[in-house]
Amino acid sequence: MIACRLLLSAFCSENRGTGVPPVRCQAKATGETPVPPLRHRPIFMVSGCRWRHERLLSNFCLLPTAFCLLPTLEGGGNLTGMSELYDVLVVGAGPTGLACGIEAQRAGLKLLIVEKGCLANSLFHYPPNMTFFTTRELLEIGDLPFVSVNIKPTRAEALEYYRRVAAYYHLPIHYEERVTRVGQENGVFTVGAELRGGQRCQYHSHNVVLATGYYDLPNLMNVPGEDLLKVSHYYQEPHQFFGRRVAVVGGGNSAAIAALDLYRHEAEVTLVVRERELSRHIKYWIRPDLENRIKEGSIRAMFGSIVTEITNDRISVRNSDGETLGVQNDFVFALTGYHPDFDFLRGAGVRTDPITCRPECSTESRETNVPGLYLAGVIIAGMDTNEIFIENGRFHGKQIVDDIRRKRK
Ligand SMILES: Cc1cc2nc3c(=O)[nH]c(=O)nc-3n(C[C@H](O)[C@H](O)[C@H](O)COP(=O)(O)OP(=O)(O)OC[C@H]3O[C@@H](n4cnc5c(N)ncnc54)[C@H](O)[C@@H]3O)c2cc1C
Numbered sequence: 518m519i520a521c522r523l524l525l526s527a528f529c530s531e532n533r534g535t536g537v538p539p540v541r542c543q544a545k546a547t548g549e550t551p552v553p554p555l556r557h558r559p560i561f562m563v564s565g566c567r568w569r570h571e572r573l574l575s576n577f578c579l580l581p582t583a584f585c586l587l588p589t590l591e592g593g594g595n596l597t598g599m600s601e602l603y604d605v606l607v608v609g610a611g612p613t614g615l616a617c618g619i620e621a622q623r624a625g626l627k628l629l630i631v632e633k634g635c636l637a638n639s640l641f642h643y644p645p646n647m648t649f650f651t652t653r654e655l656l657e658i659g660d661l662p663f664v665s666v667n668i669k670p671t672r673a674e675a676l677e678y679y680r681r682v683a684a685y686y687h688l689p690i691h692y693e694e695r696v697t698r699v700g701q702e703n704g705v706f707t708v709g710a711e712l713r714g715g716q717r718c719q720y721h722s723h724n725v726v727l728a729t730g731y732y733d734l735p736n737l738m739n740v741p742g743e744d745l746l747k748v749s750h751y752y753q754e755p756h757q758f759f760g761r762r763v764a765v766v767g768g769g770n771s772a773a774i775a776a777l778d779l780y781r782h783e784a785e786v787t788l789v790v791r792e793r794e795l796s797r798h799i800k801y802w803i804r805p806d807l808e809n810r811i812k813e814g815s816i817r818a819m820f821g822s823i824v825t826e827i828t829n830d831r832i833s834v835r836n837s838d839g840e841t842l843g844v845q846n847d848f849v850f851a852l853t854g855y856h857p858d859f860d861f862l863r864g865a866g867v868r869t870d871p872i873t874c875r876p877e878c879s880t881e882s883r884e885t886n887v888p889g890l891y892l893a894g895v896i897i898a899g900m901d902t903n904e905i906f907i908e909n910g911r912f913h914g915k916q917i918v919d920d921i922r923r924k925r926k
Contacts, residue, residue, distance in 0.1 A: 603629045605921065606708055606722035608696045610636050610688075612907045613894030614728035615679060616658040617914035618688045624918050629720060630688060631710055633695035637679040639732035640672060644753050647672045650770070650800050655908040658682055694718070699725055699865040699890065706889065724921050726914075727862070728893040731855040731902050738766065738851055742827030748849040755782035762845055764789055764832050766824055767852035769796045769903075773807045775850055780816050787844055788818045789834055798903050824849070857896040865890060875899030882920035883913050891917045 610632035698709035735750035752775040768790035821837035893913035
């Protein structure tokens, strides 16, 4: 404890005079300290000041609490029965979940956000060099201006922006806790979460908002060989594929961008598209580039075709005439989209359409058929994930919180 105090006072004095407003400590009910050792902790430059992420301070301030809980955690037992009762518990700290949290906080509601990874976890896992399609002001939440070098921000700029938003609003977020269950007991929601080490904890809340996005679950091709190491549903960087034969499966934006990027880093690219043409959703500034590369033969495109099998050195592709062609291949990017976790939704009692998987959810309040259980962001769209983006999902929080406030009156 003495060592803790010394560390804490050393840390606080280091931050004195930086001009950064004091951060509020958030109780970490689980006692988990997912923050890396001090020497590995990130330092951000903001307007010339040197400061550390809010959570670092939070964890320092909470060390005594964490120590109290450690014996239970080390025993591997369940950490249940936490007595605190929230007004709103948001699952997911993506842009939508953060926007919901801000609205709840502004309304004076007792809030907790539970996130299975890091802040804006999906964006963190997007290709490192990506640029958003959307202009920066359409990605703004909480009325905070998004400043970026160009009109369309990069992933790195977006991550910095959402970090600053979360810090500015002192959003209470528990990281690395995966929500596994949402149930109800006596009119109060019970939310079960699993921590990184496998321990479990439980929260109670009057209302729950699911803002869990779709990025964890790729739409699988369900073909033999899809589980080979050379197959990925997430494109990252091109360098590794220089001089290699790469198949990109899909006809949307992600596939188009990956195919062009790989081609420009001298991979031999084959684009396999199920439809007879590229998706109408491909952005107008990307489409002509890809069409021209296909026309000139720099990228081989197989339209009206599906991959039927993947082996270590080739893929089998069936075209619309029913012919199967073998294509020599080193890597496959199956960029066939993603979908929300419908089983999780149904497990929470939300009814979904048998064909579109669209959840039953009011367009005005975003409340589901389960009273007090709300949906925000792309999860609302069922399989039609091209319908909701950050730019429109960011407004769901206001609708939800307005509804909660109305019911409390
Ligand atoms: C490559 C790419 C580029 C894109 N470009 C744009 C663009 O330019 N403009 C635009 O508006 N949209 C864009 N999108 C879409 C946009 O990123 C998503 O629509 C948006 O992230 C949805 O926000 P969200 O908060 O609903 O979900 P997410 O951002 O996916 O956030 C969901 C969060 O919930 C967490 N979570 C999931 N399950 C659990 C659980 N069980 N327990 C706890 N936490 C959980 C996740 O870790 C994640 O942090 C792009 C998408 C991709 C893939």
